Amino acid sequence: MSKISATPQPPYYAVIFTSTRTSDDLGYIDMAANMLTLAAQQSGFLGVESAREALGITVSYWTDLASIKQWKANLDHQQAQKLGREKWYASYKVRIAKVERDYGL
């Protein structure tokens, strides 16, 4: 979370999840932590990077679209998504993107 993900050579996939929160914190921190732990156990998971100020941005990295679809359909994750829509997020956007190139320092 606090480190840049050590992703392999492209191509791979990124799920960019951008959100603004409501003031309802009940259960949010625990659920967010649980979902990170659970995501990291999924097939095709490559890493996750996250930061929040006014906006929250979580980028998770995956080997392929099938892995992303499978994670979205995970039953515990489905429950978290439902609570997110109902309670925790004022707004959000999910963008699924194919990483074609990367470089860094």
Place this chain on the structure above:
Amino acid sequence: MSKISATPQPPYYAVIFTSTRTSDDLGYIDMAANMLTLAAQQSGFLGVESAREALGITVSYWTDLASIKQWKANLDHQQAQKLGREKWYASYKVRIAKVERDYGL
């Protein structure tokens, strides 16, 4: 910056810039603000989202790869990139990705 970008229907491109900072703050805030202003004036710019905790994540959105290339080559931006590598960033990764699908609340 503090709002979710109102991007058009996919496909479009995302540049995911993830970084950790050094302790050298001299000039950083001003340069970061200037680069956001300048980026928003570029051809093909669609929006930018940013947050920083231990990790900084800035995602900028663009219509196409040519616009991203042009922005990378911008002379003022080149100077900022040079200072970033030399002074401000302990590590960073740039990922260029094609957004294939999005949805939200």
